[in-house]
Amino acid sequence: MSDVVSAALSRLSQVPGVRSALVVDAEAGVPVASEVGDGVSAEAVAALTASLFQRTERAAREAALGGLGMLQLETEDGYVVVAGGRPLLVVVIADRDAQLGLIRLETDRAVEALR
Amino acid sequence: MRRGDIARLIEVLREPMRVFVRESRAHIALLVNASGQVLAQHGFVGRYQVMNVAALAAAANASARVLADLTGAGRWQYLHHAGRSRQLFVAPFMTPSEELILVAIFDEHSTLGLVELFFKRFASEIRSLPEFAEALPPVNAAAFEGELEAGLDRIFAPQQSGKEI
Numbered sequence: 345m346s347d348v349v350s351a352a353l354s355r356l357s358q359v360p361g362v363r364s365a366l367v368v369d370a371e372a373g374v375p376v377a378s379e380v381g382d383g384v385s386a387e388a389v390a391a392l393t394a395s396l397f398q399r400t401e402r403a404a405r406e407a408a409l410g411g412l413g414m415l416q417l418e419t420e421d422g423y424v425v426v427a428g429g430r431p432l433l434v435v436v437i438a439d440r441d442a443q444l445g446l447i448r449l450e451t452d453r454a455v456e457a458l459r
Numbered sequence: 460m461r462r463g464d465i466a467r468l469i470e471v472l473r474e475p476m477r478v479f480v481r482e483s484r485a486h487i488a489l490l491v492n493a494s495g496q497v498l499a500q501h502g503f504v505g506r507y508q509v510m511n512v513a514a515l516a517a518a519a520n521a522s523a524r525v526l527a528d529l530t531g532a533g534r535w536q537y538l539h540h541a542g543r544s545r546q547l548f549v550a551p552f553m554t555p556s557e558e559l560i561l562v563a564i565f566d567e568h569s570t571l572g573l574v575e576l577f578f579k580r581f582a583s584e585i586r587s588l589p590e591f592a593e594a595l596p597p598v599n600a601a602a603f604e605g606e607l608e609a610g611l612d613r614i615f616a617p618q619q620s621g622k623e624i
Contacts, residue, residue: 369572371570372570372571372572373570373571373572373573374570374571374572374575387572387575387576388576390572391570391572391573391575392573392576394570394572394573395484395569395570395572395573398570
């Protein structure tokens with residue numbers, strides 16, 4: 345399992361514009377493995393993205409939209425992409441000029457590999 | 460800790476505790492010192508519940524510290540128990556004046572990571588408070604008991620809002 349996680353993170357980190365990539369325990373909100381940039385706390389990102397994903401998933405269900413596959417957050421300086429579910433989430437933090445399509449594709453692949 | 464300090468401590472801890480509870484989404488939280496003296500609480504309504512949890516937290520801290528020493532594990536970081544519907548988080552932290560212990564109880568609306576994250580911020584804020592900046596003089600058993608009672612009186616005096624555990 346750890347080889348699969350490492351390989352998934354490594355692929356994600358090699359996508360141009362990706363600053364950080366994490367695999368997170370969705371239930372506990374703690375990092376399982378991470379490759380994060382300077383000044384980024386893997387623990388904080390894991391805790392907050394897991395919470396965000398959990399709450400958005402709840403909102404989607406309440407809105408009768410079914411389960412949540414991927415969450416994409418656009419900020420001033422970049423993107424946060426969260427995908428997966430229980431037990432693991434894949435989190436990617438990318439620059440504003442990163443190729444978002446490629447990031448989403450690789451994030452999906454990482455989620456599949458971790459299933 | 461001097462008896463006169465309790466009222467001020469409880470006042471200065473009220474806001475950091477409120478922020479911790481809001482951000483971590485814990486529904487019950489308790490701050491005690493290593494002797495089991497209650498400094499802040501959220502969510503308890505019963506005085507005896509607080510006293511029991513405070514005493515157990517102090518005992519758990521003492522046991523975990525000895526266990527960590529015996530096994531060469533160093534200082535323990537936190538204790539986490541995941542029950543079926545509720546989870547318990549107990550974590551000690553040092554301030555210049557004394558060791559404190561935070562107890563938090565949370566459910567499916569929060570996660571261990573979230574509670575730990577905001578515990579670290581809470582501990583950092585408490586450490587920076589002038590009220591915890593200096594080492595405390597030792598107190599005798601009679602004075603300690605008086606302070607324990609005074610702290611509980613103060614904490615439960617203003618309002619009785621909260622959830623029953």
